[in-house]
Amino acid sequence: MMTSLQIADATGRQHKNVMRDIRNLLEQLEDKAEFNFELGTYQDANGQSRPCYLLTKKDSLLLASGYDANLRAKIINRWEELETEKRTPTRRVAGPKVADRIRAAKFLASFLNLNESSKLLLAKSIADPLGLPTPDYTPSKGILRSCAELLKEHAAPLSPQQFNQRMIQRGYMVELTRPSSKGGVKKFKSIVADGLQYGENQVNPNNPKSTQPLYYADKFGELMDILSAN
Secondary structure: OEEHHHHHHHHOOOHHHHHHHHHHHHHHOOOHHHOOOEEEEEEOOOOOEEEEEEEOHHHHHHHHOOOOHHHHHHHHHHHHHHHHHHHOOOOOOOHHHHHHHHHHHHHHHHHOOEOHHHHHHHHHHHHHHHOOOOOOOEEOOOOEEOHHHHHHHOOOOOOHHHHHHHHHHHOOEEEEEEEOOOOOEEEEEEEOHHHHHOEEEEEEOOEEEEEEEEEEHHHHHHHHHHHHOO
């Protein structure tokens, strides 16, 4: 599989333009069932979830057919690199150490209520040193945004702190703690229970020992109605 990000990197095109090319292609395609073009998400440099596409080799060649010869060649060459990497034997790492890391990853994913993207990051941290393949994306349940962004967009009369407090009162969020670098304690928030239908917990890009709640843009209005009810 190849992501739209990999295609953008291989061809030197901006990712937003590759996404546009795929959407235009899908609008023209009569029999979409023969192709994949699965929509997923990735984390940008700011830790925000952004949309991307996952393409099979067949999808990639169809997309490449609309590009000039140089871009087609770059996509084909990238596919050859991926297939060569897949065939290359990998060195195995001692079992107990890997098992310990897997147990720790499972504990963190459960304790922090991590979303699928963050679980994937944990999996990649274990699999990559072993040379084991992992996907570059996770299926998207919706566009994720911070509560600060969405409160502003909805012109809500709540600060992020007030919003979090109502989430906690409703039982949709809990406050957890972690040791700080100075020997104290740092607090952070985690969405739990029924709150997980309105958002996800991703690893905080500033500190992997804590989470950063994000919310589905298309369900935020419904969530605000619930939090505003008496």
